[in-house]
Amino acid sequence: MTGFTVSARDIYGVMPLLILAGTGLVVLLWDAFEKVPTRTPLFLTILGAIAAGAAAIINLGNTGRIFNGMILNDAFANYYAVLFSVGVVIAVLLAERYLKEEEVLVGEFSGLTLFSACGMVMLASGNDLIITFLGLETMSIAFYVLAGLFRRRRESNEAALKYFLLGAFSTGFFLYGIALMYGTFASTNLDTISKALENPTTAHAALTSPMFWMAAGMLLVGFSFKVAAFPFHQWAPDVYEGAPTVVSGFFSTAGKAGAFAALILIFNIALGPIALDPGAFTKMQTLLAILALASMFYGNITALSQMNIKRMLAYSSVAHAGYMLLGAAALNKEGSTSVTIYLSVYTLMQMGAFGVVALLEKESGRGLELNDYAGLGRRRPWLAFIMSIMMLSLTGIPPFGGFFAKYYVFAAAIRSGLTVYAVLGMIATLISVYFYLRVMVVMYFREPEEGTAGIAVSGSGTVAVVGGDTISAWTALALAAIGLLATGLFPIILTDVAKTFYAP
Amino acid sequence: MLSNYIPIVLMMVIAIGFGILMANLSKWLGPKRPNFQKLSTYESGMIPVGTTRERVSVKYYVVGMLFIIFDIELVFLYPWAVTFDKVGAFAIGEMFLFIVLLFIGYIYILKKGALEWD
Amino acid sequence: MAPLSHYLAVSAILFVIGTAGVLFRRNAIIVFMCVELMLNAVNLTLIAFSQFLGDQTGQILVFFVMTVAAAEAAVGLAIVIALFRNRQTVDIAKVNILKW
Numbered sequence: 001m002t003g004f005t006v007s008a009r010d011i012y013g014v015m016p017l018l019i020l021a022g023t024g025l026v027v028l029l030w031d032a033f034e035k036v037p038t039r040t041p042l043f044l045t046i047l048g049a050i051a052a053g054a055a056a057i058i059n060l061g062n063t064g065r066i067f068n069g070m071i072l073n074d075a076f077a078n079y080y081a082v083l084f085s086v087g088v089v090i091a092v093l094l095a096e097r098y099l100k101e102e103e104v105l106v107g108e109f110s111g112l113t114l115f116s117a118c119g120m121v122m123l124a125s126g127n128d129l130i131i132t133f134l135g136l137e138t139m140s141i142a143f144y145v146l147a148g149l150f151r152r153r154r155e156s157n158e159a160a161l162k163y164f165l166l167g168a169f170s171t172g173f174f175l176y177g178i179a180l181m182y183g184t185f186a187s188t189n190l191d192t193i194s195k196a197l198e199n200p201t202t203a204h205a206a207l208t209s210p211m212f213w214m215a216a217g218m219l220l221v222g223f224s225f226k227v228a229a230f231p232f233h234q235w236a237p238d239v240y241e242g243a244p245t246v247v248s249g250f251f252s253t254a255g256k257a258g259a260f261a262a263l264i265l266i267f268n269i270a271l272g273p274i275a276l277d278p279g280a281f282t283k284m285q286t287l288l289a290i291l292a293l294a295s296m297f298y299g300n301i302t303a304l305s306q307m308n309i310k311r312m313l314a315y316s317s318v319a320h321a322g323y324m325l326l327g328a329a330a331l332n333k334e335g336s337t338s339v340t341i342y343l344s345v346y347t348l349m350q351m352g353a354f355g356v357v358a359l360l361e362k363e364s365g366r367g368l369e370l371n372d373y374a375g376l377g378r379r380r381p382w383l384a385f386i387m388s389i390m391m392l393s394l395t396g397i398p399p400f401g402g403f404f405a406k407y408y409v410f411a412a413a414i415r416s417g418l419t420v421y422a423v424l425g426m427i428a429t430l431i432s433v434y435f436y437l438r439v440m441v442v443m444y445f446r447e448p449e450e451g452t453a454g455i456a457v458s459g460s461g462t463v464a465v466v467g468g469d470t471i472s473a474w475t476a477l478a479l480a481a482i483g484l485l486a487t488g489l490f491p492i493i494l495t496d497v498a499k500t501f502y503a504p
Numbered sequence: 505m506l507s508n509y510i511p512i513v514l515m516m517v518i519a520i521g522f523g524i525l526m527a528n529l530s531k532w533l534g535p536k537r538p539n540f541q542k543l544s545t546y547e548s549g550m551i552p553v554g555t556t557r558e559r560v561s562v563k564y565y566v567v568g569m570l571f572i573i574f575d576i577e578l579v580f581l582y583p584w585a586v587t588f589d590k591v592g593a594f595a596i597g598e599m600f601l602f603i604v605l606l607f608i609g610y611i612y613i614l615k616k617g618a619l620e621w622d
Numbered sequence: 623m624a625p626l627s628h629y630l631a632v633s634a635i636l637f638v639i640g641t642a643g644v645l646f647r648r649n650a651i652i653v654f655m656c657v658e659l660m661l662n663a664v665n666l667t668l669i670a671f672s673q674f675l676g677d678q679t680g681q682i683l684v685f686f687v688m689t690v691a692a693a694e695a696a697v698g699l700a701i702v703i704a705l706f707r708n709r710q711t712v713d714i715a716k717v718n719i720l721k722w
Contacts, residue, residue: 005594025608032615130683137690144697148704157705158717164701165653165714168694169644172660175687176637179667179680183630186675188683565703569696576692579685 006067013066013073015055016081017121023048024114031107045092045110049117053085065127069189072127072265079340080124080261084117087254087347093476094355095246109149113250116142120258124265129178129188132262136174136226139258140167143251147243159242166225166235174222180215190270197273207280216284219266220291226259228252228314229321230294240314241368245361248310249354252317253347260324260343268328268336275331288329289413289421295322296428303435307370309357312435313350316394319432320346326425327409330416338408341494345393345401345487352480353390356383359473370442377444384443386477393484395436396429401487404494566618577606629670636663650705650712654698661691 011018027041027048034040056078066073091113099106115138122135144167148160178188184206185193196202206212221232228236240248267288275281299319306312324346327338360376360383361367377384393402406429413422487493545552584591584599613619640663643656665684672680702712709717 005592025605028612029608032612130679130686133683134686134690137694141690141693141697144701148701151704152708154708157701157708160701161650161705161714161717164694164698165644165650165657168654168657168698169641169660171690171694172637172640172657172664175661175664176667178683179664179671182668182680182683183671183675186671186677188679565699569699572692573696576689579688583685 010066013059013062014071014125015059016052016078016085017118017125019048019052019055020085020114020118020121023051024111024118027107027114028111031105031111034107037106039096039106041107041110042092042096045114046089048114049085049088049092052117052121053082053089056081056085065191069191070126070128070131072125076261076265076340077121077125080257081121083257083344083347084120084124084254087250087257087351088113088117090348090351090355090476090479091246091250091254093472093479094249094351094358096472097470098244098246098358098361098473109146109247112142112146116146116250117254120254120261123258124261126262126265127190129181129190129266132266133175133178136222136259136262137171139255140171140226143167143255146247146250147239149244149247153242155242156244157242159239162235163239163243170222170225170232173218173225177215177218177220177222180211180218184209184212184215190265194270194273197271198276200276203273203277207274207277213283216267216271217287220287223259223263224291227256227263227321227324228318229291229325230298230318231291233295233298233318233321236318237311237314240317241308241310245310245354245358248314249351249358252314252354253350256317256321256324257343257347260328260339264328264336264339268331268333272332281331285329285331285416285418288325288331289418292322292325292329293421293424293428295319295325296425297322297431300428300431300435303432306435309368309370309373309439310354312370312439313353313357316432316435317350319428320350320394322428323406323409323425326413326418326421329418329421330412332412332416335412335416338412341408342405344494345405345484348480348483348487349390349393349400349402352386352477352484353394355473355477355480356387356390359383359477370439371448373439373442374446374448375443386481387443388440389481389484391436391439393488395433399485399488401484401491401494403488404491405487408494563621570613570618574606574610577602626670626674630667633663633666633670636660636666648713648715650702650714650717653714654695654702658691658695661687 023044027044030044031037031041059073059078059081060075062073062078063075064073065071071077092110095106095109099109119135119137119139119142122131122138124135126132126135144160144164147163148156150156181193182188185196187193187196196206224230224232225235236252240252243251267284271284274284296319299315299317299322303312303315303319306315320342324339324342327335327342329335330338357368360373373387376387389400393400396402396406410422410425413419413425541547580602581599584595588596588599637660640656640658640660643659644653647653647656665687668680668684668687672678672684705717706712711717
């Protein structure tokens with residue numbers, strides 16, 4: 001046995017991961033030694049996330065594998081690391097005041113957010129199913145705890161328990177998928193799997209064995225749970241409603257991005273050579289596309305009847321998982337690029353929407369019904385304006401980034417022969433117009449009912465607002481809104497992502 | 505076909521019968537002169553207090569949880585301990601890093617007071 | 623030595639038992655134990671493949687699965703304790719404030 005060595009190149013390659021993990025440990029220790037809780041952990045978290053993002057930007061030009069081919073260090077992995085860092089920064093900026101009012105320990109929030117970001121980076125840079133598994137679990141375990149952060153609130157407990165039980169259940173399926181993949185290809189390395197599929201003899205043996213299809217199915221079940229896609233989405237509405245609002249935003253954006261990054265790495269990149277076998281290719285495409293369509297229709301139709309804004313956003317996130325799955329169903333580089341673009345825009349808009357909800361939330365989770373938003377356009381015009389941008393972008397109406405994100409996803413699907421599915425997907429989008437625009441109608445054209453004291457009244461000082469308006473929260477919202485406008489007005493930013501950051 | 509299994513069935517019947525016989529033989533044959541001391545739970549020990557189905561303090565579970573976490577790390581230490589002389593200096597450094605990380609976790613729970621029983 | 627398919631069958635059966643337990647049991651702790659059974663069934667598959675393919679990777683993955691399962695157990699117990707402190711129940715059928 002030869003000694004295993006590690007080179008400087010390896011260390012530089014995982015720098016974003018090391019910075020995130022290191023900051024997480026520092027934050028935890030800082031919190032442990034602090035007599036009176038302050039906001040320093042949040043500040044350190046933002047610094048750490050920015051440093052990790054910077055390290056990832058420096059690494060963007062890298063190509064290749066590090067740590068004996070276990071970890072990917074290329075534009076793809078580092079682009080996602082930047083995306084996760086942005087997600088952490090926005091979440092922490094939004095969380096500052098929100099958590100203080102709810103008397104939640106900021107140290108734990110900061111540490112867990114950073115550790116879950118570590119898991120996401122591992123997911124996006126895992127070139128071996130072992131790393132993917134570890135990343136998925138690092139992310140999920142941190143998420144289970146984050147969901148239960150309001151430990152004295154029953155809703156939060158319940159969300160944590162449901163998320164934990166269903167998450168652990170899906171882990172079982174995901175792991176079984178890995179085991180069967182390992183049995184099929186005698187390796188967990190994605191490069192080895194890819195090579196085996198390029199070779200006609202081994203590819204034929206693998207693609208005709210039921211074990212391969214069971215493995216692919218099990219992995220897909222695991223991923224569907226994590227991204228909240230149709231048949232396995234049941235946890236999402238409950239968890240998003242019960243978890244702290246900022247945390248729900250983080251789950252549904254960065255968490256989804258992490259799981260999708262791994263899904264792309266496995267299905268679009270590693271299993272990409274499946275395209276050499278047209279029969280198997282169509283089979284796999286249909287599998288993904290049907291999941292995608294089911295998610296879109298189910299998410300959008302169920303969201304129509306939701307009066308709680310967090311549940312509505314949860315069902316809308318199921319639908320968005322569907323759009324992204326359709327992009328992934330193209331099973332080629334173009335498909336994965338479109339999903340990457342979609343995730344970048346989606347992180348901004350969904351996080352922004354949850355941010356506005358967090359700002360308007362009142363004590364002990366009140367103020368989350370759609371009717372509470374009546375009259376918001378007059379009392380808090382800027383907040384209503386930001387919410388409108390988020391809603392229009394989520395719908396996919398032109399001057400905002402959401403439109404181009406959807407465009408690229410559908411274009412990728414059509415170009416890989418999924419025309420029928422793409423057309424049906426557009427119909428699903430039309431359904432979603434109703435409930436997104438309803439939020440705007442309520443905000444601008446409906447007066448708050450007498451006696452219910454809608455959120456809008458809080459300006460007069462009678463009702464305390466949990467979130468409160470702080471510079472940090474507004475920075476986060478402005479960041480998201482400007483990002484959406486910029487990507488909407490200059491979609492070349494997005495195509496640049498596709499061409500340079502993430503070579504197709 | 506099924507007749508092949510008859511010896512096994514016979515064997516099981518004999519085994520169960522023998523077990524029951526042996527367990528009860530001493531009860532049937534032996535003299536019984538019970539008194540208060542002999543009937544107490546621990547004949548020459550302490551007098552039992554309270555019911556056996558007593559509820560355990562929830563603090564016990566916290567300690568149990570922490571034990572699970574720190575205990576399972578042995579899984580990595582054990583293969584390392586067998587091969588550390590062959591895998592080079594890097595593996596030794598790596599293992600110390602691992603232990604340092606665990607130690608940071610330990611300091612955290614200590615400082616947060618998770619190990620204080622009261 | 624028994625052929626590979628026997629090991630795979632045993633672990634598949636264990637996996638299905640675990641899955642059925644998760645779907646039909648009501649006690650949160652038992653549900654969680656069934657999840658652990660599923661993970662251990664997969665461990666058996668991995669070890670069997672590792673043995674028959676003559677490859678170490680599967681066994682390495684098993685170490686990680688064990689650790690992750692322990693971490694999950696700790697987090698899961700913590701969540702159940704937090705729930706019990708607020709509700710005095712671990713019956714998942716009674717955990718139902720959140721629904722549409």
